[in-house]
Amino acid sequence: MALKLKFNSSEPGFWVSGVAHAALLGAALVGLSFTEEFPDAEEGIPVEIITDNQFSQITKGETSAKEVLPTPKPRADRIADKVEQRDPGEDKRDAPAPPKRPEEMKVAEKEEPVAAQPPPPPPPPKPSQAEAEAKAKAEEQLKLAEKAEAEAIAKAAEAKAKAEADAKAKAEAEAKAEAEARKVAEAKAKAEAEAKAKAEAEAKKVAEAKAKAEAEAKARKEAQAAKKLDMGDIRQFLDNKERNQSTGATGSEVQKTASLGTATGTAAKLNPSMRDALGGILKEQMERCYQPPIGAAGSSVALPMLDVRFNPDGSLANEPRIIRSGPNPIDRTVAEAALRAVRRCAPYNIPAKFAPYYSDWKAWNIEFETNQI
Amino acid sequence: MNPADVAQAAPVAHDMSLFGLFWQAHFVVKLVMVGLLAASVWCWAIIVDKTLLYSRTKRAMDRFEEVFWSGQSLEELYRSLQSRNSTGLAAVFVAAMREWKRSFEGSGRSFQSLPQRIDKVLDVTIQREVERLNARLTVLASIGSAGPYIGLFGTVVGIMNSFTSIAASKNTSLAVVAPGIAEALFATAIGLFAAIPAVLAYNKLQSEVGKLQSRLEGFADEFSAILSRQIDERIGHAGHHPANAA
Numbered sequence: 001m002a003l004k005l006k007f008n009s010s011e012p013g014f015w016v017s018g019v020a021h022a023a024l025l026g027a028a029l030v031g032l033s034f035t036e037e038f039p040d041a042e043e044g045i046p047v048e049i050i051t052d053n054q055f056s057q058i059t060k061g062e063t064s065a066k067e068v069l070p071t072p073k074p075r076a077d078r079i080a081d082k083v084e085q086r087d088p089g090e091d092k093r094d095a096p097a098p099p100k101r102p103e104e105m106k107v108a109e110k111e112e113p114v115a116a117q118p119p120p121p122p123p124p125p126k127p128s129q130a131e132a133e134a135k136a137k138a139e140e141q142l143k144l145a146e147k148a149e150a151e152a153i154a155k156a157a158e159a160k161a162k163a164e165a166d167a168k169a170k171a172e173a174e175a176k177a178e179a180e181a182r183k184v185a186e187a188k189a190k191a192e193a194e195a196k197a198k199a200e201a202e203a204k205k206v207a208e209a210k211a212k213a214e215a216e217a218k219a220r221k222e223a224q225a226a227k228k229l230d231m232g233d234i235r236q237f238l239d240n241k242e243r244n245q246s247t248g249a250t251g252s253e254v255q256k257t258a259s260l261g262t263a264t265g266t267a268a269k270l271n272p273s274m275r276d277a278l279g280g281i282l283k284e285q286m287e288r289c290y291q292p293p294i295g296a297a298g299s300s301v302a303l304p305m306l307d308v309r310f311n312p313d314g315s316l317a318n319e320p321r322i323i324r325s326g327p328n329p330i331d332r333t334v335a336e337a338a339l340r341a342v343r344r345c346a347p348y349n350i351p352a353k354f355a356p357y358y359s360d361w362k363a364w365n366i367e368f369e370t371n372q373i
Numbered sequence: 374m375n376p377a378d379v380a381q382a383a384p385v386a387h388d389m390s391l392f393g394l395f396w397q398a399h400f401v402v403k404l405v406m407v408g409l410l411a412a413s414v415w416c417w418a419i420i421v422d423k424t425l426l427y428s429r430t431k432r433a434m435d436r437f438e439e440v441f442w443s444g445q446s447l448e449e450l451y452r453s454l455q456s457r458n459s460t461g462l463a464a465v466f467v468a469a470m471r472e473w474k475r476s477f478e479g480s481g482r483s484f485q486s487l488p489q490r491i492d493k494v495l496d497v498t499i500q501r502e503v504e505r506l507n508a509r510l511t512v513l514a515s516i517g518s519a520g521p522y523i524g525l526f527g528t529v530v531g532i533m534n535s536f537t538s539i540a541a542s543k544n545t546s547l548a549v550v551a552p553g554i555a556e557a558l559f560a561t562a563i564g565l566f567a568a569i570p571a572v573l574a575y576n577k578l579q580s581e582v583g584k585l586q587s588r589l590e591g592f593a594d595e596f597s598a599i600l601s602r603q604i605d606e607r608i609g610h611a612g613h614h615p616a617n618a619a
Contacts, residue, residue, distance in 0.1 A: 010425070010426075010429075011422045011425070011426075012421065012422075012425075013417070013418035013419060013420070013421035013422035013423075013425075014414075014415075014418040014422075015418075016417070016418070016421045017414050017415070017416075017417035017418040017420075017421060018414050018418070020417065021410070021413060021414050021417070025391075028391050029390070029391050029392055032390070032391050
């Protein structure tokens with residue numbers, strides 16, 4: 001080794017290199033001392049590959065079970081309180097409506113001014129009756145007064161016409177009559193006003209009592225709502241140290257050992273070849289009843305799609321519907337004709353081997369192929 | 374053992390810093406790493422020295438050629454260079470002139486094979502000069518070619534070692550396997566770190582030596598041509614002093 005350990009200005013290589021390496025190592029020790037961790041990777045999911053046939057034959061049960069039982073069922077610890085069975089046509093899942101605030105519940109931000117609310121207008125039935133009566137009375141009295149006046153006038157006229165000599169006396173009498181009539185009218189009006197005031201006061205009392213009762217009822221209801229809210233208080237949730245857990249599997253009947261299968265398996269599913277076979281059988285039967293509408297032959301027609309529901313015996317469960325048809329009138333007539341054909345051929349002859357799969361072919365969408373029909 | 378526990382325990386057991394990687398490695402791997410680091414230091418030392426030497430040599434050649442072709446008397450030039458430990462073109466010139474001088478010193482003048490002798494001397498000097506320039510370049514070549522292999526050796530030993538410990542602990546979780554392999558690969562990384570600059574520098578320096586050598590040879594040819602012309606003239610009218618020629 002021709003390296004000299006003493007510094008030599010003409011051959012400074014060793015020192016330059018050594019210092020550079022030391023610096024680099026120091027930098028690397030500082031800079032590369034912390035390695036970044038990978039983000040937590042998720043564990044791989046074990047995948048099992050199965051065939052189409054196997055998939056369509058998955059029975060209801062649990063994947064951890066040992067064998068397929070003769071009557072494949074999932075495990076159930078006790079009988080469910082509520083058994084719900086729905087037709088295949090229903091929606092896949094339930095979307096519950098969002099919870100609603102009870103109408104009577106107090107709203108924190110907006111305190112309803114219960115007491116300050118003006119009392120509701122006096123209920124019409126009673127007061128109106130009283131008023132009407134009073135009015136009618138007043139009217140009657142007015143009429144009477146008018147009548148009296150008119151009578152008096154008539155009398156006066158008569159008297160005038162009879163004799164003008166006793167004009168004074170008569171005038172006096174007239175005045176008297178008039179005064180009397182007025183007196184009577186006034187008295188009557190007074191009575192009327194009194195009656196009216198009385199009726200009004202009564203009505204007011206009744207209305208007030210009613211309003212009070214209503215307010216009380218409302219307050220009671222609010223108190224009840226508040227109590228109810230307390231039950232599910234957030235604090236209660238927070239204080240609850242228990243883990244959330246299930247009360248156990250439920251079913252329509254108790255089943256201690258689960259069958260081998262999956263939670264979603266329904267087994268009575270047609271496999272593709274069987275599905276094709278059943279489709280062919282149905283189509284063949286429908287074709288017999290199909291009368292092509294005039295004008296449909298030769299032209300290219302969009303294929304109609306029908307929704308047909310069957311009973312287990314092959315009859316139609318309800319009216320078939322057109323799900324899809326072309327936009328042209330001809331397309332529509334073809335779809336109608338197909339519908340008629342389905343209806344006309346109604347009890348369909350479905351082989352017994354498809355009977356176990358009834359839940360699968362219960363609702364059947366049929367696409368009519370025009371070159372066949 | 375749960376893999377999650379292992380993953381949690383791993384950072385405690387394995388310090389993944391640079392120093393940690395070195396310190397936890399197997400003895401052989403450590404040795405390889407230290408050796409490769411020393412090789413890297415050495416190779417950079419050579420690179421620095423050689424680069425400086427070549428640039429110095431080049432400058433000296435430029436200066437000498439300038440002086441040589443300036444019309445200065447060769448005798449004078451020889452006298453000024455004779456005492457010094459000259460290198461490069463100067464060394465070639467001094468060697469040829471010494472041979473020339475010796476042929477004319479003393480009583481017996483030996484012109485007969487002077488051109489051949491001068492050529493020989495020139496060749497030998499050039500060879501010596503090139504050897505001096507080339508010295509230690511082979512180290513670079515060796516480090517460049519052997520560095521990755523040495524690093525690989527360290528890696529293989531390290532991986533062997535870590536697989537042995539995997540077998541011993543009966544756990545194949547990646548958290549257990551990874552630190553050992555990282556340590557092992559660190560050896561290859563150092564090997565490449567040393568080898569890549571060595572290879573690049575070797576090629577560059579080698580081409581520079583080639584350039585300097587061809588320059589030396591060119592000068593030697595020219596100078597021997599001048600000298601043989603002189604010899605022929607001397608043979609024609611003997612008695613003249615060669616110093617007056619140029």
